[in-house]
Amino acid sequence: MGRKLLTIRYLGVNYHGWQVQDNANTVQAEICRALEKLFCQKINATGCSRTDAKVHALKYCLHFDCEKNIPDKNIVKALNTFLPNDIRAVDCTDADFDFHARYSCKSKTYIYKIYEGIEDPFLYGRALNYSKKLDIEKMQKFADGLLGTHDFKGFSNANELKDTVRTVSECKVYKSNSKTVIIKISANGFLYNMVRVIVGTLIEVSEGKIDLNLYDEIFKTKNRNLAGFTAIPDGLYLYDVKY
Amino acid sequence: MGRKLLTIRYLGVNYHGWQVQDNANTVQAEICRALEKLFCQKINATGCSRTDAKVHALKYCLHFDCEKNIPDKNIVKALNTFLPNDIRAVDCTDADFDFHARYSCKSKTYIYKIYEGIEDPFLYGRALNYSKKLDIEKMQKFADGLLGTHDFKGFSNANELKDTVRTVSECKVYKSNSKTVIIKISANGFLYNMVRVIVGTLIEVSEGKIDLNLYDEIFKTKNRNLAGFTAIPDGLYLYDVKY
Numbered sequence: 001m002g003r004k005l006l007t008i009r010y011l012g013v014n015y016h017g018w019q020v021q022d023n024a025n026t027v028q029a030e031i032c033r034a035l036e037k038l039f040c041q042k043i044n045a046t047g048c049s050r051t052d053a054k055v056h057a058l059k060y061c062l063h064f065d066c067e068k069n070i071p072d073k074n075i076v077k078a079l080n081t082f083l084p085n086d087i088r089a090v091d092c093t094d095a096d097f098d099f100h101a102r103y104s105c106k107s108k109t110y111i112y113k114i115y116e117g118i119e120d121p122f123l124y125g126r127a128l129n130y131s132k133k134l135d136i137e138k139m140q141k142f143a144d145g146l147l148g149t150h151d152f153k154g155f156s157n158a159n160e161l162k163d164t165v166r167t168v169s170e171c172k173v174y175k176s177n178s179k180t181v182i183i184k185i186s187a188n189g190f191l192y193n194m195v196r197v198i199v200g201t202l203i204e205v206s207e208g209k210i211d212l213n214l215y216d217e218i219f220k221t222k223n224r225n226l227a228g229f230t231a232i233p234d235g236l237y238l239y240d241v242k243y
Numbered sequence: 244m245g246r247k248l249l250t251i252r253y254l255g256v257n258y259h260g261w262q263v264q265d266n267a268n269t270v271q272a273e274i275c276r277a278l279e280k281l282f283c284q285k286i287n288a289t290g291c292s293r294t295d296a297k298v299h300a301l302k303y304c305l306h307f308d309c310e311k312n313i314p315d316k317n318i319v320k321a322l323n324t325f326l327p328n329d330i331r332a333v334d335c336t337d338a339d340f341d342f343h344a345r346y347s348c349k350s351k352t353y354i355y356k357i358y359e360g361i362e363d364p365f366l367y368g369r370a371l372n373y374s375k376k377l378d379i380e381k382m383q384k385f386a387d388g389l390l391g392t393h394d395f396k397g398f399s400n401a402n403e404l405k406d407t408v409r410t411v412s413e414c415k416v417y418k419s420n421s422k423t424v425i426i427k428i429s430a431n432g433f434l435y436n437m438v439r440v441i442v443g444t445l446i447e448v449s450e451g452k453i454d455l456n457l458y459d460e461i462f463k464t465k466n467r468n469l470a471g472f473t474a475i476p477d478g479l480y481l482y483d484v485k486y
Contacts, residue, residue, distance in 0.1 A: 009365075011365055085364060119323065119331050120331065121254045121328060122254055
């Protein structure tokens with residue numbers, strides 16, 4: 001009864017992102033379908049962010065309003081019987097009536113997974129394959145330059161002109177095992193394709209195609225053409241959401 | 244030209260095992276299709292083992308004979324352009340004319356992956372989910388009893404009566420991370436469903452449903468009903484093949 005905060009986890013391979021679309025399967029559509037079955041009424045689920053097609057979520061938060069009084073644990077259990085196996089409800093709690101999964105969000109963290117060497121069938125759709133070796137140190141130096149409050153328009157494919165200033169509080173490049181490189185980015189908000197453009201840029205920095213200190217010019221000029229390519233969605237995971 | 248030993252790696256989720264079957268997609272069918280495209284002739288691929296539907300292979304070996312002279316590296320590269328993304332050629336080398344992927348095999352190692360706790364969309368089809376905690380110590384004690392040369396008929400779903408004696412050289416139960424339990428078994432050969440029955444038995448040992456020392460009676464009586472359930476194929480990976 002009242003407003004609920006639901007935490008889910010999903011493999012994005014089979015979905016056209018979060019947001020409901022005509023003629024495309026989306027996570028929001030699956031969640032609304034499951035909520036409707038459980039509560040026997042149309043329920044709208046509001047997510048913490050639109051994620052692109054094929055992007056994954058290790059933690060994704062959404063809110064919804066319901067009238068029936070069902071214990072939170074049972075909501076989680078029941079939803080998991082209605083949801084497909086690549087989407088799992090993890091936790092459900094009461095939320096204040098003015099809580100909003102998107103607007104109440106203080107910061108989000110994404111990770112991007114790259115694995116070096118030959119293609120691996122177990123990582124297909126789950127990471128970017130890079131046939132050579134990445135220069136972690138160079139990438140980290142550029143990443144350090146992204147920290148703080150800047151206009152990230154040049155690091156995004158956003159068309160809107162208003163409010164493209166964001167604060168990046170963390171941007172780490174590290175190896176999680178001998179072949180896997182992780183790029184971890186936290187910010188108070190992200191522009192369209194921002195993480196994927198930053199990842200593409202860091203890869204081009206590693207390759208020496210983009211100068212180690214170019215971030216300043218990209219911030220100043222807001223010129224998207226100075227930044228790197230847009231990395232494929234496969235390696236991108238929403239990792240944490242903070243309220 | 245001549246006989247070749249090809250090493251591949253595959254995610255089994257979408258396949259009805261290795262062996263060609265009517266009306267079902269198999270790894271062998273995909274490999275033969277790719278070899279045919281590359282060598283412009285019908286080629287038969289002989290695998291190191293039949294794997295069950297949905298079982299994975301981190302390393303799988305097969306041999307084939309060809310007439311065209313193509314460098315091994317190019318064979319690997321070309322096959323990967325013809326194969327689906329969930330099957331990858333890893334290595335190709337010359338083999339003796341009397342080498343046989345199945346009969347020349349000295350030992351094989353399988354691992355079985357179990358994760359404790361709530362269901363994880365990222366592990367769906369790739370591991371067995373166990374909602375409680377496993378008793379690793381108890382499982383290892385039973386596993387130790389399986390080492391050596393025994394009649395494993397009671398630990399399999401094999402119908403044949405002849406030659407059900409196998410030598411298990413390794414049977415380890417360990418945690419690969421805080422939530423994942425791995426069962427690793429090496430033997431000179433495996434009966435039908437042998438690893439999956441051993442895994443089901445070890446789980447029932449952990450639950451106290453099967454006595455710690457029952458392996459002796461199962462060896463003596465060859466009574467399949469004394470052993471545990473057949474664990475789902477999802478958690479099973481062919482891990483290594485030795486010649």
